[in-house]
Amino acid sequence: xxxxxxxxxxxxxxxxxxxxxxxxxxxxxxxxxxxxxxxxxxxxxxxxxxxxxxxxxxxxxxxxxxxxxxxxxxxxxxxxxxxxxxxxxxxxxxxxxxxxxxxxxxxxxxxxxxxxxxxxxxxxxxxxxxxxxxxxxxxxxxxxxxxxxxxxxxxxxxxxxxxxxxxxxxxxxxxxxxxxxxxxxxxxxxxxxxxxxxxxxxxxxxxxxxxxxxxxxxxxxxxxxxxxxxxxxxxxxxxxxxxxxxxxxxxxxxxxxxxxxxxxxxxxxxxxxxxxxxxxxxxxxxxxxxxxxxxxxxxxxxxxxxxxxxxxxxxxxxxxxxxxxxxxxxxxxxxxxxxxxxxxxxxxxxxxxxxxxxxxxxxxxxxxxxxxxxxxxxxxxxxxxxxxxxxxxxxxxxxxxxxxxxxxxxxxxxxxxxxxxxxxxxxxxxxxxxxxxxxxxxxxxxxxxxxxxxxx
Amino acid sequence: xxxxxxxxxxxxxxxxxxxxxxxxxxxxxxxxxxxxxxxxxxxxxxxxxxxxxxxxxxxxxxxxxxxxxxxxxxxxxxxxxxxxxxxxxxxxxxxxx
Numbered sequence: 001x002x003x004x005x006x007x008x009x010x011x012x013x014x015x016x017x018x019x020x021x022x023x024x025x026x027x028x029x030x031x032x033x034x035x036x037x038x039x040x041x042x043x044x045x046x047x048x049x050x051x052x053x054x055x056x057x058x059x060x061x062x063x064x065x066x067x068x069x070x071x072x073x074x075x076x077x078x079x080x081x082x083x084x085x086x087x088x089x090x091x092x093x094x095x096x097x098x099x100x101x102x103x104x105x106x107x108x109x110x111x112x113x114x115x116x117x118x119x120x121x122x123x124x125x126x127x128x129x130x131x132x133x134x135x136x137x138x139x140x141x142x143x144x145x146x147x148x149x150x151x152x153x154x155x156x157x158x159x160x161x162x163x164x165x166x167x168x169x170x171x172x173x174x175x176x177x178x179x180x181x182x183x184x185x186x187x188x189x190x191x192x193x194x195x196x197x198x199x200x201x202x203x204x205x206x207x208x209x210x211x212x213x214x215x216x217x218x219x220x221x222x223x224x225x226x227x228x229x230x231x232x233x234x235x236x237x238x239x240x241x242x243x244x245x246x247x248x249x250x251x252x253x254x255x256x257x258x259x260x261x262x263x264x265x266x267x268x269x270x271x272x273x274x275x276x277x278x279x280x281x282x283x284x285x286x287x288x289x290x291x292x293x294x295x296x297x298x299x300x301x302x303x304x305x306x307x308x309x310x311x312x313x314x315x316x317x318x319x320x321x322x323x324x325x326x327x328x329x330x331x332x333x334x335x336x337x338x339x340x341x342x343x344x345x346x347x348x349x350x351x352x353x354x355x356x357x358x359x360x361x362x363x364x365x366x367x368x369x370x371x372x373x374x375x376x377x378x379x380x381x382x383x384x385x386x387x388x389x390x391x392x393x394x395x396x397x398x399x400x401x402x403x404x405x406x407x408x409x410x411x412x413x414x415x416x417x418x419x420x421x422x423x424x425x426x427x428x429x430x431x432x433x434x435x436x437x438x439x440x441x442x443x444x445x446x447x448x449x450x451x452x453x454x455x456x
Numbered sequence: 457x458x459x460x461x462x463x464x465x466x467x468x469x470x471x472x473x474x475x476x477x478x479x480x481x482x483x484x485x486x487x488x489x490x491x492x493x494x495x496x497x498x499x500x501x502x503x504x505x506x507x508x509x510x511x512x513x514x515x516x517x518x519x520x521x522x523x524x525x526x527x528x529x530x531x532x533x534x535x536x537x538x539x540x541x542x543x544x545x546x547x548x549x550x551x552x553x
Contacts, residue, residue: 087530087538181514194512220526223519224512287496298473305474307549312540318552323476335475336488342472343493356499358509363502365510397488398495414513 001173001203002153004059004210012044012058012102019060019104022151029127031136031145032062035105039071043102055210057100062146064157065106066113066189069093076189077121078111080310080329090187091222092156092198092215099214104152107142111331112301113158113191115139116166116403119394120333127390129171130430134387137167140201144171147201148430154202154211160191161289162382162407164199168419169382169432173201174208174449177407179439180414181226182212184219192296193224195289195411205420205450209443226440233443235451239376241267242277247380247406255425256381263422263433264379266452277371277378281364282409288364289408290401291344291357297334298341304329336397365413377448378436381406382419386429406434416442420449459493461486 007015020040023032040060047058063069066076068086075081093103110120118126118141126136129148136145140157144167147155157164159177168175176199183198190196198215202208209232216230243264248257268274306312306325313324330338344353371378383403393400410417416439419432437445466485470477477485532545541548 084538087534089529181516220521223521224514224516226514226516284499284502287499290492291496291499302474306540308535308547309538310540315550317550320476321550322474326474327476327478327481330475332481332484335473335477335481336485336492338473338475339466339469339485339489340492342469343489344496346469346472352500353496355509356502356504357496358511359504359507360499360502361510362507363504365513396491398491401492401495412513 001148001150003203004056004153004207007059007153008057010058012047013041015058015060016040016044016102016104019152022149023105023146026149026151029129029132029145029149030124031107031126031142031149031151032105033065033075033077033108033123033142034072036069036071036103040102040104043097047100047102052100054099055214056096059101059153060104061096061101061152062105062107062143062155063093063103064109064140064143066109066158067093067156068187069103069106071103072106074106076112077109077123078329078331078334079122080304082122082311084310086187088187091184091219093187095215107140107146107155109142110139110333112189112334113139113160113163114297114333114337116162116400117393118142119390120331122331125390128387130424130428131387134389134429135170137170137387139163141167143201144168144173144175147171147173147203154200154207156198156200156211158188158191158196159199159411160196161293161411162404164201165382165407165417165419165432165434166403168201170387170430172421172424172430173203174205174421175199175201175419175432176208176212176442176446177410177417178212178216178442179226179416181224182230182442183215184222184225186219186221190300192293193300194296195293205446205453209446212442229440230442233447235447236376236444239272239448240374241272241274242371242375242378243274244282244378244380245276245278246282251384252381253385253425255427255429256384256386256431259422259425259431260381260433267379270452277375279367279371281360281367284360285364285409285412286401286405288357288360288412289404290340291353292361292412294337294341295345295354296341297337298345301334301338333397361412364409368413368415372438376437377445380434382432382434383407386425386431410436415439416445418445418449459490459497461490461493
């Protein structure tokens with residue numbers, strides 16, 4: 001793996017060539033869907049001439065293929081957008097470029113970011129960096145694997161219900177899902193607008209903090225962005241840590257529990273106060289999520305109609321154009337979510353499903369708020385298992401959804417949550433520990449993680 | 457609890473969702489949608505009387521801006537070029553009626 005400082009004292013053109021060569025060497029993992037070599041080398045030449053400077057001058061990175069970028073296609077790993085060349089760049093990309101960072105390519109994901117394994121990609125799955133017979137995690141699987149393989153020192157992704165944290169955990173890298181509203185979503189393919197966030201993968205908490213600091217901030221083109229608040233924090237002194245009891249039951253893989261327990265011991269050894277906490281609403285979080293998020297998906301994905309851009313089926317009338325283009329352009333999981341969304345929003349079911357879920361969400365948020373009166377940070381695993389085998393969960397959507405059970409609570413509450421590497425199972429599979437903080441405590445979480453790096 | 461989803465239910469949802477599905481897809485979705493709805497139905501056991509729903513978590517309210525025309529990144533021709541079919545600077549679609 002590499003860190004950002006490996007790239008800051010060398011020629012940008014050399015950095016880009018090196019990263020592209022590394023990407024090609026690791027092609028068998030299918031982490032990347034496309035390389036933007038020509039544009040990357042042009043940008044690198046500008047950096048080498050001193051025309052672009054900044055905190056990431058000449059540092060190569062990759063972006064999940066649901067960020068609009070110049071220099072190639074933006075597919076969202078779907079047939080719908082297979083040929084789509086974005087007419088603009090996402091704010092997050094613009095901010096990284098303004099600091100001299102260079103996007104060398106786009107990474108694989110579950111189509112439209114619907115999934116937890118990257119197996120729902122229209123272009124085939126990404127393989128796990130530690131064991132290619134296993135999944136990368138998802139939906140930002142390609143970004144996690146590219147970082148873990150050392151192709152680039154950081155990558156960016158989106159996290160709606162765990163799509164950064166879970167693949168970070170499965171591949172042994174740092175993954176940041178920030179407070180809802182931290183980073184502008186302008187120019188990013190929308191999934192579920194009340195929980196979509198933009199974050200990053202890196203190999204150290206310090207690098208992740210730098211990337212988040214650059215991307216964060218108010219943007220008039222995304223009115224849900226919070227007023228600027230992100231600022232690098234000092235390493236915390238004594239923190240009051242709550243270990244989430246419901247995430248450490250016998251249902252959770254023994255290797256995962258062992259690694260998380262080891263991390264908790266290192267928190268104690270560093271002088272932090274650790275206590276067990278319980279949350280009665282956690283068991284309902286996944287059900288809330290799989291009502292609210294499909295509802296928002298069904299609405300957000302109605303824009304893919306085959307008229308203005310993207311795939312258009314060969315048909316003779318307008319009604320077939322919508323129906324056939326959408327049938328051909330979407331993957332099965334996209335269709336499942338759209339239809340569940342249509343169901344829970346339809347008259348007769350709205351109150352029982354959608355409204356009930358949004359009320360339950362209030363109860364979940366209240367429980368988090370209550371705990372944060374006493375605790376600074378909550379700790380648990382990121383996922384109940386390490387990376388599972390390719391194909392193991394694809395036949396059963398509910399089984400696949402259960403992989404999100406520990407990541408969706410922070411998403412529904414808009415809280416910052418990060419995945420931090422915590423060693424491996426006996427089989428050598430990476431395990432991540434999840435740190436959840438209060439809103440706007442993103443940098444404090446990263447500082448805590450940084451203070452423990454190498455200790456666990 | 458089992459949420460029975462009929463073939464007609466799937467067809468109705470497909471119509472609401474603007475999806476023209478194949479026969480195989482309809483059969484598979486009947487099972488999958490039923491299983492997913494079974495899982496999420498556990499929320500019905502929660503007492504939420506008197507609880508306000510949460511629709512957004514930003515705490516932001518009514519973020520205003522001046523009603524002024526802002527420059528955009530992409531031009532008209534560039535956006536038109538994204539359409540699968542164009543004619544005379546317009547997006548072309550098959551006949552409606």
